[in-house]
Amino acid sequence: MRVVMFGYQTWGHRTLQALLDSEHDVVLVVTHPRSEHAYEKIWSDSVADLADDHGVPVLIRNRPDDEELFTRLKEAEPDIIVANNWRTWIPPRIFNLPRHGTLNVHDSLLPKYAGFSPLIWALINGEPEVGVTAHLMNDELDAGDIVVQRAVPVGPTDTATDLFHKTVDLIAPVTVGALGRIAAGETDFTRQDRSQASFFHKRSAEDIRIDWNWPAEDLQRLVRAQSAPYPAAFTFHRGKRLEVLAAVVSEGRYGGTPGRVFYREGEGVVIVAGADARTGRNHGLAITRVRTEDGEEMPATDYFTTMGGYLTSRPPSR
CATH class of the missing domain: 3.10.25.10 (Formyl transferase, C-terminal domain)
Structure with missing residues (x-):
């Protein structure tokens, strides 16, 4: 499939690397400019640099809401958009543009811990496991049908850094596995139980x-x-x-x-x-x-x- 990738920091970098290593064709990458926010300077592998190294066109945006971006997306003719750690709202005219829509990869076990810093919040709250979810994007943030989800246990002495390393290694199999199901024509995915949903803000x-x-x-x-x-x-x-x-x-x-x-x-x-x-x-x-x-x-x-x-x-x- 022809893939446009939206992503940022190490989560986006791992996602892009997984796509580049897969059978799919990455035709365009959209990423954020570098940030001085304390949490965004952590795990800050550059998506733009990785795309440049592989000759993939890159657009730098804070928000994906301008006409030039929309035109470039249409010209790229993607079969699907894949997003991971994109920090601002993606409007429906973009996430619905490809024939397979947009696959969002999120580092929590949705429907719990939608939003920001899910690993830190989950550890503070004593959750027994954390994980990564690939779901189809819809009008509600982190709420679409789940295509693939994988979990890892939280150990009694695990830190958020330990959980980062555990979950970041799940990005490639979750992303590629989800794309495989979609490319195979599957459509029977898991609807989220919204009664279990929780949404968390950025940490400060x-x-x-x-x-x-x-x-x-x-x-x-x-x-x-x-x-x-x-x-x-x-x-x-x-x-x-x-x-x-x-x-x-x-x-x-x-x-x-x-x-x-x-x-x-x-x-x-x-x-x-x-x-x-x-x-x-x-x-x-x-x-x-x-x-x-x-x-x-x-x-x-x-x-x-x-x-x-x-x-x-x-x-x-x-």
Whole structure:
């Protein structure tokens, strides 16, 4: 089939590479300009460079809504458009242009975790598995019929970086497998159960601020989700920003006020956590490694030389 590819960053790069390695003919690539957004500088393999290396024409767009682009798409005469990590709305006149429509490849197990940063949100929420879905695009975002979907389990110590590497390897088989079904004339695909759908926004600095009212189990997953190269989860100690690089759920149960620097346990320092910490029924978050405001990394036991005081979500007002 003749394929036009819309994509960006490493997800789009892997998709384009899979298409170039397949029996299909990539006739045009559309990608975004480079971005300075913190999350878009991560996993930023260039789709444009890969297309150029293989002699495929490239168009750079923030939004696919201009007449020149539409004309170029019609001239390319694609049988299908394949999209992965395209960051803005694709209008119906484009996604319905090819005879087979548009196949979108998304790094979640749709209908859950449509939208942005699905791996990070899924890890924070304690999902047992994550994956990649190829679905046909329709008028509703990430809502079309599923052609191929594959899942991988989330391990007890997996970080978002681990899950990225697990799922990015699924892109090629999911994409090529879906195109194979479509090229073979199959049309009996899986309708999404929209009662199970969820949609998530882009992550920002506010989303990595530690709230000590969260249960320790949730905070430990937040720390794992914000693993390098993602921005680390952070809190404030004595008015200065402190990044939490590694932590575990404490073995013991600790009562008191959320955020209290309380007790050395094993290789960590336990912080009281949970909105109902006063009951004494909660585990705490045992921080094991931190990064200070001036960029110094160290074991938490070296940083917290004395117990007492509080970690807070925001610096104290002056």
